[in-house]
Amino acid sequence: MNADQICKTMSTLKSLRTPHEQVWRDCYDHTYPMRGNGFYCEMMTAQEALNRKARIFDGTATDSSRALSSQVQAGMTPANSLWFGMDVAQSTEDERRWLGESAEIIWENIHASNFDSAGFEGMLDVVCAGWCALYIDQDREKGGYLFDLWPISGVYCSASKPGGKIDTVYRSYKLTAEQAVNEFGEGNVSESTRKLAVDKPQELVEFVHAIYPRKSYAVGARLAKNMPIASCKVEVSAKKLVSESGYHEMPVVVPRWMMIPDSVYATGPVADALPDVRMLNEMVRMDMAAGDLALAGMWIAEDDGVLNPRTVKVGPRKIIVANSVDSMKPLQTGADFNYSDTRITRLQMAIRKTLMTDQLRNQDGPAMTATEVHARVNLIRQLLGPVYGRLQTEYLQPLIERCFGIAMRAGILGQPPETLAGRPYTVRYLSPLARAQKLEEVSAIDQYVAGCAMAAKAQADAGSAPDAMDNVDLDAAARFRGEALGVPSDVMRSKADVQRVRDDRQQAMQAAQEQQQQAAMQQMVGQAALKQTPGAAA
Structure with a gap:
């Protein structure tokens, strides 16, 4: 472009x-x-x-x-x-x-x-x-x-493909004239920017950074202009290309x-809670106004020739001169603080539920x-x-x-x-969220293994062969469980290491059996020799 x-x-x-x-x-x-x-x-x-x-x-x-x-x-x-x-x-x-x-x-x-x-x-x-x-x-x-x-x-x-990931990003940003010259070079910016860099170096200049996939590129390219992702920077006012480069992968996620719908853009959970948020903000604002009236009071006064309602000021240690005690009276505000408190609490709970705060936060208590x-x-x-x-x-x-x-x-x-x-x-x-998606399978594996173990025990108690556990691949179950729980790879042995440990154990058991057999044979030989020796029986 x-x-x-x-x-x-x-x-x-x-x-x-x-x-x-x-x-x-x-x-x-x-x-x-x-x-x-x-x-x-x-x-x-x-x-x-x-x-x-x-x-x-x-x-x-x-x-x-x-x-x-x-x-x-x-x-x-x-x-x-x-x-x-x-x-x-x-x-x-x-x-x-x-x-x-x-x-x-x-x-x-x-x-x-x-x-x-x-x-x-x-x-x-x-x-x-x-x-x-x-x-x-x-x-x-x-x-x-x-x-x-x-x-x-x-x-x-x-997005270059319908319903696909975003792969084209345009960014509008501003640099000072001095920054633009230092980044792109004096020969690449426009004449007006070069003059600004000398006369008004802090004057802002608008640029556009365009990142998009190239239609034709070289696999394993070394030159930035041949890479799969194009990167072009344009000085907007002069419509001048100041930089052309590229990336091997999309640099913006x-x-x-x-x-x-019908857009590449999105909304967040705050948009779902926005009606309640607006209502709560207005309710709290009105509650604060009602609280101000409850603290300062609201009055009605009659201009009786002595009391002038336009100049009278109500406050502590003030004496109000009037023709009659009925010339000035307090008025009831009509505010219902119980209702406002209940309504505010419900709105706060609704917002926390929409934004999943109550469910995701650590719960206080035992x-x-x-x-x-x-x-x-x-x-x-x-x-x-x-x-x-x-x-x-x-x-x-x-x-x-x-x-x-x-x-x-x-x-x-x-x-x-x-x-x-x-x-x-x-x-x-x-990650914890990725592991959370697998915990249901971990729970199913635990229940399955426990059920097979109980069935094998019942078979053994009944005098039958306890072959129910033959249905379980315990190695595969243990490995999947460790991976799902996020056990570090340094703790979990590889299949080759597990086989090596088992081979060593088997060899050690065979060596121990051979030693026992040799010891038993030597004992038998010794006993036979004692029987053949004259006077050994005495």
């Missing part, structure tokens, strides 16, 4: 996104106004953000959004445990070892970067607006990964919560039993299971592919086994 085509495409994408922006603006208005920067004006000042925050009279939606974002982040990408692995079909021991070590190196480098902070803020956008845009690249200065969460107010998306824990995990799996499936496809999968590609090209994973060349790998998720 040339600069003119990119500007036209940007204009079209803006018009397609405009109908949905009011919903996102309202969601941010009632939770995190600062995160909606760009939807209200080009640049929100700190005072404007405080003014918008002051219009929120109840923090239930804000607190619940933060709690849900934290739970999703901790459930998908915990920083304290490995949350993914990599596999290939019919892998050997060396291949599994290299893939396991590579996954651990990538995981360590992800969390050694700024991913945890950027990922959490991204989940806030997903919960509030339904989507976010996370840019992933290599840190050119310090090494490792660099995660940059783009404000969604300046991001416009499209765009996870979505709930799709808007420690839960194993049955309660299992029921709670099942509830979390049911609530977040469908959403987690989409986030796996649109968030975790492209994130790992991008990080793996960067690490592989940087050479930090070492030399892979030659047998892995050209073989596709699959990502195996080990």
Whole structure:
């Protein structure tokens, strides 16, 4: 694409996104106004953000959004445990070892970067607006990964395939004239920007960053212009292409919560709770006004020639001069605080339920039993299971592919086994949410094994052969259970190691039996010799 085509495409994408922006603006208005920067004006000042925050009279939606974002982040990408692995079909021991070590190196480098902070803020956008845009690249200065969460107010998306993942992202952003010259070079920017860099270096210049799949590219290309994903930056006012590059993988991941029909965009759970959030905000505002009346009171006064209602002031230690005590009386406000308290409490509970805060948060009180824990995990799996499936496809999968590609090209994973060349790998998720989806199968395995064991015992008690356990592959059951529970690979032995341990045990048992046999034979030989010796019987 040339600069003119990119500007036209940007204009079209803006018009397609405009109908949905009011919903996102309202969601941010009632939770995190600062995160909606760009939807209200080009640049929100700190005072404007405080003014918008002051219009929120109840923090239930804000607190619940933060709690849900934290739970999703901790459930998908915990920083304290490995949350993914990599596999290939019919892998050997060396291949599994290299893939396991590579996954651990990538995981360590992800969390050694700024991913945890950027990922959490991204989940806030997903919960509030339904989507976010996370840019992933290599840190050119310090090494490792660099995660940059783009404000969604300046991001416009499209998909090249109907119903497919977002693979085209246009971003509108601004640089100072000085920054533009330093980044793109003096010869690549327009004449007006070069003059601004000299006369007004802090003047802002608008750019568009277009990222889209190329129709024709070279496999394993070394030149950025031949890579599968194109990256073009255009100076908008001059319609000048200032940079053309490319990526091996899609560098921007765009996870979505709930799709808007006939659109690539989405809405989040805050949009579902928005009617209750608006009602709660208005109820609390009216309750505060009623409370002000209840504290200060409301009065009626008569202008009796002595008392002037327009100048009288009510307060402690004040004497009001009037012609009669009936000239000024207090009025009943008519406010029903019991109703408002009940209504506010119900709305708060409804918001927490919609945003799944009550179900996902740790419950106060005594420690839960194993049955309660299992029921709670099942509830979390049911609530977040469908959403987690989409986030796996649109968030975790492209994130790992991008990080793996960067690490592989940087050479930090070492030399892979030659047998892995050209073989596709699959990502195996080990996060708490992924394990929660497998716990039902773990429970079924436990019940099945226990049932077969009881049947075998009943057979033995009845004098029959206890062959009910022959139906169970205990090795497969133990391995699946360990993987589903997220047991570290260092703790679980591989099949080859298990076979080696069993062979050693068998050999040790055979050696012990042989020693016993030899000892018994030597004893028998000794006893026979004693019998043949004259006088031995005496």
